[in-house]
Amino acid sequence: MNIDTGLSVAVLRSCAVLVPVLLVGAFWVASSARVRGAAFLAMLWNFLALLLVNVVAVQNGWWSFGTTGTMWSSVPVDVVLGWSALWGALPILLARWVNVSVTVCVLIAADVLAMGSLRPLVTLERAWWWGELLAVAAALLPGVLLGTLTSNQRALRTRASMQVVLFGAVLVFGLPTVSFELANVLLASDSGWSTVGNRLAAGGGGVVDSLLLQLALVVVVIALRAVADFAVIGGGTPFPWDPPIRLVTTGPYAYVANPMQASAVVLLLILAGLFREPFLAGAALLAGAFGAGLATWHEKADLVTRFGPGWDDYRQSTRDWIPRWTPALIPSATLYASVTCDPCSTVGPWFARRRPVSLETAAAEDHPESLTRVRYEGAVTLTGTRAIAAALEHVSLGWAVLGWILRAPILGWFLQILVDAAGGAPRTVRVPD
Numbered sequence: 001m002n003i004d005t006g007l008s009v010a011v012l013r014s015c016a017v018l019v020p021v022l023l024v025g026a027f028w029v030a031s032s033a034r035v036r037g038a039a040f041l042a043m044l045w046n047f048l049a050l051l052l053v054n055v056v057a058v059q060n061g062w063w064s065f066g067t068t069g070t071m072w073s074s075v076p077v078d079v080v081l082g083w084s085a086l087w088g089a090l091p092i093l094l095a096r097w098v099n100v101s102v103t104v105c106v107l108i109a110a111d112v113l114a115m116g117s118l119r120p121l122v123t124l125e126r127a128w129w130w131g132e133l134l135a136v137a138a139a140l141l142p143g144v145l146l147g148t149l150t151s152n153q154r155a156l157r158t159r160a161s162m163q164v165v166l167f168g169a170v171l172v173f174g175l176p177t178v179s180f181e182l183a184n185v186l187l188a189s190d191s192g193w194s195t196v197g198n199r200l201a202a203g204g205g206g207v208v209d210s211l212l213l214q215l216a217l218v219v220v221v222i223a224l225r226a227v228a229d230f231a232v233i234g235g236g237t238p239f240p241w242d243p244p245i246r247l248v249t250t251g252p253y254a255y256v257a258n259p260m261q262a263s264a265v266v267l268l269l270i271l272a273g274l275f276r277e278p279f280l281a282g283a284a285l286l287a288g289a290f291g292a293g294l295a296t297w298h299e300k301a302d303l304v305t306r307f308g309p310g311w312d313d314y315r316q317s318t319r320d321w322i323p324r325w326t327p328a329l330i331p332s333a334t335l336y337a338s339v340t341c342d343p344c345s346t347v348g349p350w351f352a353r354r355r356p357v358s359l360e361t362a363a364a365e366d367h368p369e370s371l372t373r374v375r376y377e378g379a380v381t382l383t384g385t386r387a388i389a390a391a392l393e394h395v396s397l398g399w400a401v402l403g404w405i406l407r408a409p410i411l412g413w414f415l416q417i418l419v420d421a422a423g424g425a426p427r428t429v430r431v432p433d
Contacts, residue, residue, distance in 0.1 A: 009067050012121040017082035024085045027093035035092060035151050037241025041166065042147030043088030048169050049139035050080050050087070057131035066120040072181065079121075087140045092147035100148055108136060150242050160231040163239055164224065171267060179272075179279040196275055209274055216270045218401065223263035225404040226252045233379050247307045249314055250379050251404065254327035255397050257318045261291040292320060325397050327357050333378025335391045336371060338364040343424050344374055347388065356394035372426035384424075385416045 024043075028036060054075040057063050070077050091103040112132065116124055142162070149159040180191040200209075229251040230236055234244025238260050252259035268284035271277070303311050317328035337347035341364075348361040359378075364371040376387035385406060392403030406415055420426075 009121050012118055013067055013076065013079060016079045016118075016121070020082040020086035020090070024089045024093060027090070031093050031096070034153075034241050035096070037239060038147040038151035039089035039092040040241075041150055041163070041239065042092050042143040043084050044170070045143035045146055045162075045166050046084035046088035046139045047081060048166070048174060049143065050084055050135060051075060051077070053131065053135045053138055054080060056134065057128075060127075060130070061125050062128045062131035063115075063122055063124045065122060072177070084139075084143075088143045088147065091144050092151055095148065095151065100144060104140065104144055107140065150237075150239070153242075156231050156235065156237070159242070160227060160237045163237050163242075164227055167238070171264060172271070175268065175283050176271060176275055176277065176280055179275070179277045179283065182279045183277060191275075191277065212270050212273050216267060216274075218405065219263050219267050219270065221405050221408045222252055222401065223260055223267075224408065226259040226263070229253065243302075243306075245306075247310050247314065249329045250331060251393060252323075252400075253318075254324075254330040254393060255318070255400065256323040257315065257320050258291060261287070262321050265291070288321075323397055327394060327400070330358050330394060331379045332358045332360075333376060333391070333394065334360045334362055335387065336362050336364040336367050336375045336377070338371075338374075340365065341427065347374060351391060351395070354395050354399075356391065359391055359394035370428060372428055385419055386412055 024039075028039070031039070051072065055073045058065070058074045065071075065074060065076055065079070067076055067079075087107060091100050091107070094100075094103050115122060115128065115132070146159060146162045146166070149155045149162075177193070180193070183189045183191040227238055229248050230238055230244050233250055234246050234248040236242060236244030256262060265284050265288045268280055268287060272280035272284060307314075314329055318324060335348065335351060338344040339348065344364070348363070351359065351361050364375065367375070373383040374387045376382045376390045378390070380390065382390050389403035389406035389412070392399040392406075406412060
């Protein structure tokens with residue numbers, strides 16, 4: 001690379017980063033906190049997705065980058081950051097003045113026209129269209145969708161689910177990737193996803209890795225249950241600028257005040273063990289310190305303002321990180337199970353013997369409706385195996401974890417099918433004379 005070419009690449013690279021960042025910054029200061037939070041989510045989604053799309057594009061020969069420096073898998077990270085600011089944050093920040101769909105169309109058109117003129121920073125090959133289509137489908141459109149739904153407070157379950165995908169990607173992909181790079185630079189190691197993949201393919205780790213992986217799945221289930229209760233019961237999401245509007249004391253929150261933060265820290269520690277990465281363990285300790293310190297201090301005043309005495313009562317009965325064995329302030333509920341149906345007649349007595357907290361058991365025959373399954377009525381209404389799983393939250397932490405696993409996505413549906421096939425299908429209870 002001659003001097004003129006190197007200078008040209010440096011100028012193009014600087015412009016690809018500074019122009020989008022300055023443009024976004026200009027509209028950032030004029031936006032509300034919620035809009036800025038939504039723009040951040042859209043930008044983060046685009047950053048992770050565009051990073052992966054560019055790696056795929058380089059590996060498939062759709063385009064290449066004629067530069068060095070801050071790179072990951074032959075992709076300039078700073079250029080991707082500028083790209084994600086343009087595609088992620090800008091449409092959300094401009095939505096106050098320009099329809100989002102218009103901004104998206106302009107960005108796609110501008111990207112198509114500009115890509116060919118970025119040589120020698122970016123050299124396009126004949127099949128570069130595939131990379132462009134993948135970038136739009138995986139980064140631009142879903143990122144803007146997440147940002148728009150968050151900004152407008154619409155489609156709560158959709159935006160909560162997308163946040164789970166996004167922050168899950170940060171934990172499972174983003175932070176380990178940074179950890180690998182730090183280990184390579186500071187410890188001169190040979191860390192990376194290929195190294196992990198080769199070790200797992202060779203059967204490395206054995207029983208310890210198997211146990212860690214199973215524990216990780218349990219932690220993920222607990223975190224998902226907490227997110228689901230935030231959305232269904234609290235009417236919000238885990239994102240600080242899109243919080244619940246009602247105090248949540250169900251699910252994991254009946255046992256510990258910070259189940260999602262605790263789950264994230266434990267998951268990082270597990271990943272550190274699976275990947276053999278000390279920097280990932282350091283990230284877990286930093287995340288724990290941040291959650292226990294600055295985050296708790298920052299959120300306290302807001303939570304007191306939003307939830308008043310209810311929040312004070314809740315915090316006096318639960319700890320930040322160490323869970324209780326029995327639930328605290330869990331909303332009252334009733335479990336209706338038939339006393340005349342053989343498969344169901346043992347359900348009520350089983351729970352009664354364990355003295356559940358804030359849970360009453362009643363005969364399904366006494367319900368004003370004609371029930372065909374076991375029913376749980378409390379903060380939510382559930383039937384069948386999900387009703388029994390929800391009732392387990394009222395017993396103790398061990399049974400509650402089992403209940404959250406039984407209600408896990410896909411597994412809960414599959415379990416109900418198995419129970420129905422084994423004789424637990426819906427049936428009309430017989431009302432005694």
